[in-house]
Amino acid sequence: MSKKIATREAYGEALAQLGRENPRVVVLDADLAKSTKTLVFGKQFPDRFFDMGVAEQNMLGTAAGLAAAGKIAFCSSFAVFAAGRAFDQVRNSVAYTRLNVKIGASHAGITVGEDGASHQSVEDIALMRVLPNMTVFVPADAVETAGAVRAAAELDGPVYIRLGRSGVPVLHGPDFRFVPGEAVTMREGTDAAIIATGIMTAMALEAAGRLQQEGIEVTVLNVHTIKPLDLEAVAGAAKATGAVVTAEEHSIIGGLGGAVAEILAETYPVPLKRVGLTDTFGESGPSSNLLKKYGLTPEALVSAVKGVIARKQGKVL
Amino acid sequence: MDTELIEQLEARAKVIRRHIIRMTGECGSGHPGGSLSAADIVTALYFHELRLDPARPDWPERDRFVLSKGHAAPVLYAALAERGFFPADELLTLRRLDSRLQGHPDMRKLPGVEMSTGSLGQGLSAANGMALAGRLDGRDYRVYVLLGDGEIQEGQVWEAAMAAAHYRLDNVTAFLDHNGYQIDGPIREVMSPEPVADKWQAFGWHVQIINGHDFKQILNAIAAARKVRGKPSMIVAETVKGKGVSFMEHQVGWHGVAPKPDEAEQALAELV
Ligand SMILES: Cc1ncc(C[n+]2csc(CCOP(=O)(O)OP(=O)(O)O)c2C)c(N)n1
Numbered sequence: 196m197s198k199k200i201a202t203r204e205a206y207g208e209a210l211a212q213l214g215r216e217n218p219r220v221v222v223l224d225a226d227l228a229k230s231t232k233t234l235v236f237g238k239q240f241p242d243r244f245f246d247m248g249v250a251e252q253n254m255l256g257t258a259a260g261l262a263a264a265g266k267i268a269f270c271s272s273f274a275v276f277a278a279g280r281a282f283d284q285v286r287n288s289v290a291y292t293r294l295n296v297k298i299g300a301s302h303a304g305i306t307v308g309e310d311g312a313s314h315q316s317v318e319d320i321a322l323m324r325v326l327p328n329m330t331v332f333v334p335a336d337a338v339e340t341a342g343a344v345r346a347a348a349e350l351d352g353p354v355y356i357r358l359g360r361s362g363v364p365v366l367h368g369p370d371f372r373f374v375p376g377e378a379v380t381m382r383e384g385t386d387a388a389i390i391a392t393g394i395m396t397a398m399a400l401e402a403a404g405r406l407q408q409e410g411i412e413v414t415v416l417n418v419h420t421i422k423p424l425d426l427e428a429v430a431g432a433a434k435a436t437g438a439v440v441t442a443e444e445h446s447i448i449g450g451l452g453g454a455v456a457e458i459l460a461e462t463y464p465v466p467l468k469r470v471g472l473t474d475t476f477g478e479s480g481p482s483s484n485l486l487k488k489y490g491l492t493p494e495a496l497v498s499a500v501k502g503v504i505a506r507k508q509g510k511v512l
Numbered sequence: 513m514d515t516e517l518i519e520q521l522e523a524r525a526k527v528i529r530r531h532i533i534r535m536t537g538e539c540g541s542g543h544p545g546g547s548l549s550a551a552d553i554v555t556a557l558y559f560h561e562l563r564l565d566p567a568r569p570d571w572p573e574r575d576r577f578v579l580s581k582g583h584a585a586p587v588l589y590a591a592l593a594e595r596g597f598f599p600a601d602e603l604l605t606l607r608r609l610d611s612r613l614q615g616h617p618d619m620r621k622l623p624g625v626e627m628s629t630g631s632l633g634q635g636l637s638a639a640n641g642m643a644l645a646g647r648l649d650g651r652d653y654r655v656y657v658l659l660g661d662g663e664i665q666e667g668q669v670w671e672a673a674m675a676a677a678h679y680r681l682d683n684v685t686a687f688l689d690h691n692g693y694q695i696d697g698p699i700r701e702v703m704s705p706e707p708v709a710d711k712w713q714a715f716g717w718h719v720q721i722i723n724g725h726d727f728k729q730i731l732n733a734i735a736a737a738r739k740v741r742g743k744p745s746m747i748v749a750e751t752v753k754g755k756g757v758s759f760m761e762h763q764v765g766w767h768g769v770a771p772k773p774d775e776a777e778q779a780l781a782e783l784v
Contacts, residue, residue, distance in 0.1 A: 221644075221645075221648070242648065243648065245644065245679070247671075247675060248671075248674070248675070248678075250668075250671035250674070250675070252633075252634075252637070252667070252668040252671060253637045253640075253668055253671035253672045253674075253675055255637075256634050256636075256637025256638050256640075256641070256668065256672065257637045257638070257640050257641040257644070257672070257675065258641060259627070259634075259637070259638050259641060260627070260637060260638035260639060260640055260641020260642040260643075260644070260645070261641040261642070261644055261645045262641070263619070263626065263627060263638065263641065263642055263645075264572075264576075264641065264642045264645030264646060264649075265572070265645060265649075266641075266645050266648075268641070283631055283634075284634060284637070284668070286631075287628065287629075287630065287631040287634060288627075288628070288631075288634050288637070288638060291618075291628055292619055292620065292627070292628045293620060
C-alpha cells in the first residue's frame with residue numbers, strides 16, 4: 196500500500212492502452228485534457244481525439260453521434276461539468292438512446308482541494324445512478340480504474356466512471372479481476388461491515404485495522420460498481436454482521452449510502468450509518484484537511500462502526 | 513430543373529401533409545404547425561436526396577437525417593412510412609400506448625430514426641458526431657439536420673455550430689425551419705435569434721437563404737451545399753408555420769394542438 200496513484204492517472208494510461216487495441220475507441224474532452232489525462236490518448240491518437248472546448252453539452256451530444264455511427268466514445272471533464280452541466284444531454288442523448296458513450300469524470304469529490312466547492316462534485320453519483328440504462332463505476336485505485344475502463348469499452352451502452360484528482364493507495368495486485376456489478380470483499384469480520392467506494396475503501400481498510408486492535412472485527416466490502424449494485428453482497432454483509440456503515444466521498448443523499456439504505460430497508464434492515472458529505476458543499480483547502488473537516492477519515496469510520504455496533508446491541512445512541 | 517420531379521415531390525408533400533393531419537387528428541395531440549412547415553424540406557430529403565435503403569436501416573453507408581426539432585415527429589414518421597421503413601397503417605398509432613411512434617422520435621423503437629430527440633438543441637451535436645465518425649471511417653455519407661428557429665435559442669446549438677465549423681464538417685448540412693413562431697409567440701417577440709443568417713455566417717458556416725416551400729430552391733440549395741468544401745452548410749428556409757392548411761398558417765395556436773375531427777376534415781379537403 197505504499198505507492199499512491201490518482202485514478203485519473205490510471206484512466207489516462209488505460210485509455211491509451213485501449214486506443215492501441217481498439218480502433219473504434221475515440222476520446223473527447225472539454226478543455227481539461229491535461230487534468231483528466233485524456234491527453235495521453237490524444238498525443239498517441241490525434242485523429243481519434245477531439246477537444247470540444249469549454250462546451251460540455253455539445254461534447255456529450257457529439258459523443259452520442261459518434262456512438263450512433265459505431266464508435267465507442269469516451270468523454271471527459273470534471274465530474275461537476277460532465278454529470279451536472281451536461282445532465283440533460285446525458286439523459287436524453289446518451290442514457291435514453293443506450294448509446295456507447297463512456298463518461299470518464301475526473302476531479303470528483305472534495306479531494307479536488309483548492310479549487311473549492313464550484314469544482315467539487317458531491318452529487319454526481321446520485322445524478323448518474325438515477326438514469327435508466329446507465330452503469331456507474333467508482334474505482335478505488337489504479338488497478339480497478341484500468342479494469343473499469345476495459346469493462347466500459349466492452350459493455351454495450353452508457354457508462355459513468357468516477358475518477359479522483361489526488362493520489363490513492365494501490366489496493367489490488369496485478370491479477371485482480373474487475374467484474375462489473377461484483378463487489379469485492381477486502382476483509383471479513385462479523386461485528387460490522389463497512390461498505391465503501393472510491394477513495395473511502397482505503398480508509399475503510401485502515402479503520403478496520405485499527406478496530407481489530409480493539410478486538411472489533413469488520414468486513415470491508417468495496418463497491419466499485421454502484422449500478423448495478425451487488426445486492427447479494429450488500430444484503431449478505433448486513434446479514435453476516437448485523438451492522439453496516441457506508442463510506443463515500445459524496446453526499447450521503449442518493450449515492451452509495453442512499454443505494455445501500457434503499458436495498459437494506461427492503462431486504463435486511465440493520466443499524467446503518469452513512470458516512471459522507473452531510474448535505475453540504477465543500478470548500479477550498481488542501482484535500483487532506485478537507486477530508487478531516489468533512490469527516491471522511493479512518494477515525495470517523497471507527498466511531499461510526501462503534502455506533503452501529505452499539506445500536507445492534509440495543510444500546511440507543 | 514426537371515419539372516416532372518418537382519411535380520412528383522409536390523404530390524408527395526401533399527401526401528405527407530395529409531398523414532400529419534390524420535395522425536395528429538386521430539390521437540388528439542401532437543404538433544401539426546411545425547410539422548407542416550417542415551414538410552417540403554423533409555420530402556425533398558427523403559424522396560430525392562438521401563441515400564437510404566429501407567430494408568437495411570443500419571446500412572453504414574447511408575445518409576443520416578437528424579430531426580433536431582423532435583416535436584415535428586409526425587413529418588418524419590410520415591416520410592419514413594412513405595419511404596417504406598414501416599407500413600403506413602402504423603402511422604395512426606402515433607402516441608398510443610405500446611406504439612413505436614413515440615410522441616418524440618425514439619431511435620431504439622422505430623427503424624429509420626437516426627437519433628432520439630425531443631429535448632431541443634441536441635440534434636446538431638449528434639449530427640456532428642455522425643459526420644466526424646464518417647470522416648474517420650472514410651465513408652462519404654452526408655448528415656442532414658433540421659433545426660427550429662425557436663430551438664436555436666438553446667446555447668448548445670451554438671456550441672455545436674462552433675464545433676462543426678472548427679472541425680470543417682462539410683459533410684453536414686443543416687436546415688433552419690424559419691417559420692417565425694415558437695410556443696409563446698413570434699420568435700422576434702419571445703427572444704429574437706435574428707439576424708439568423710448573419711449569425712451562422714459569423715460562426716463559420718456557408719449560408720443560403722431559400723423559400724422552404726419551393727422544391728426547386730430546396731434541391732438547388734442541397735446541391736450547392738454538397739459542393740462546399742471545408743465548411744458546414746446552413747440552409748435558412750423561409751417557411752410558413754402550418755403551411756398547406758389555411759386556418760393553421762401563421763397561427764401560433766396550432767403549434768401543439770391537434771385538429772378536431774371537423775377541423776381535420778376541412779384540412780384534408782384543402783390538401784388534395
Ligand atoms: C429543451 C426543451 N425545452 C422546451 C421544450 C418545449 N418545446 C417544444 S417545441 C418548443 C418551441 C420550439 O419552437 P421552434 O423551434 O421554432 O419549433 P417550430 O415552430 O418549428 O415547431 C418548445 C419550447 C422542449 N421540447 N425542449
